Amino acid sequence: EQPSWGYSKANGPYTWVSHFPIAQGSRQSPVDLRSSDTRFDAKLQPLNYHYMPTSSRILNNNGFSFKLSFDDSSDPCVLSGGPLDGHFRMNQLHMHWGCDEHAGSEHSVDGNTYAAELHMVHWNSSKYSNMQQAVAQPDGLAVIGVFIQVGAEHKELKKITDLLPMITQQDSKIELSGLNPLLLLPCSPAYWTYLGSLTTPPLYESVTWIVMKEPLSISSQQLEAIQSLYSLRSGKHERLLNNYRPPQLLAGREIRASFK
Numbered sequence: 001e002q003p004s005w006g007y008s009k010a011n012g013p014y015t016w017v018s019h020f021p022i023a024q025g026s027r028q029s030p031v032d033l034r035s036s037d038t039r040f041d042a043k044l045q046p047l048n049y050h051y052m053p054t055s056s057r058i059l060n061n062n063g064f065s066f067k068l069s070f071d072d073s074s075d076p077c078v079l080s081g082g083p084l085d086g087h088f089r090m091n092q093l094h095m096h097w098g099c100d101e102h103a104g105s106e107h108s109v110d111g112n113t114y115a116a117e118l119h120m121v122h123w124n125s126s127k128y129s130n131m132q133q134a135v136a137q138p139d140g141l142a143v144i145g146v147f148i149q150v151g152a153e154h155k156e157l158k159k160i161t162d163l164l165p166m167i168t169q170q171d172s173k174i175e176l177s178g179l180n181p182l183l184l185l186p187c188s189p190a191y192w193t194y195l196g197s198l199t200t201p202p203l204y205e206s207v208t209w210i211v212m213k214e215p216l217s218i219s220s221q222q223l224e225a226i227q228s229l230y231s232l233r234s235g236k237h238e239r240l241l242n243n244y245r246p247p248q249l250l251a252g253r254e255i256r257a258s259f260k
């Protein structure tokens with residue numbers, strides 16, 4: 001049966017290799033985005049989002065994060081351009097966070113971490129017919145990562161954080177409609193891109209990462225709502241905290257920047 005991996009000492013990131021040997025692969029994520037390892041690439045296109053306000057969505061807590069699942073059959077949210085070949089349909093978005101506002105993101109910038117990181121997961125709909133087919137392919141996924149810091153309240157994310165108190169228990173779900181993913185992106189188009197993996201088991205090396213340079217701000221109340229989710233994953237009913245994987249070896253990969 002599915003091994004119960006998690007983020008505790010007993011089942012956390014350093015133990016995942018026992019069930020998922022690819023944890024020690026050569027294109028694992030996250031990584032530290034070190035300026036000495038990044039190179040401006042003038043050939044990088046701008047990102048192209050065809051995102052519309054979405055219809056009814058399920059917001060459920062699958063025990064290691066909360067996620068917004070998108071119905072990617074009708075009028076999907078589609079990403080193209082940037083480093084990508086073809087079109088990628090948004091399948092879901094979720095977050096990773098810590099227990100204080102100085103740690104919680106998965107990627108870091110010259111060793112600096114943020115309070116949280118939003119992931120918008122897309123699959124390659126030009127080459128594959130669904131998420132399940134794409135998820136393990138080397139060119140199967142594109143994930144946009146957006147850093148989150150504490151500051152002013154974020155109006156669009158409020159549509160999510162206002163609902164979290166109603167799904168604090170694992171596997172609870174609630175409808176959410178009218179979220180506009182475009183408003184979850186920062187103003188600046190600047191991003192880094194590199195080839196990596198899922199940051200949770202099964203850790204497939206199938207992700208073209210696009211990490212936005214400019215963070216979003218949320219209020220401390222919004223961060224507290226995120227940190228108040230509970231999980232049973234580690235067998236005990238405890239707060240879902242620190243669901244972030246530490247940085248992995250770059251192993252010779254290049255990180256391209258869309259900005260100077």
Ligand SMILES: CCCSc1c(F)c(F)c(S(=O)(=O)NC)c(F)c1F
Binds near residue numbers: 141
């Ligand atoms: C087999 C799960 C497919 S969907 C999914 C996910 F649920 C998830 F959590 C992450 S992540 O690794 O945590 N963040 C990048 C992904 F990348 C994903 F694609």
Ligand SMILES: [Zn+2]
Binds near residue numbers: 095096119199
């Ligand atoms: Zn993630």
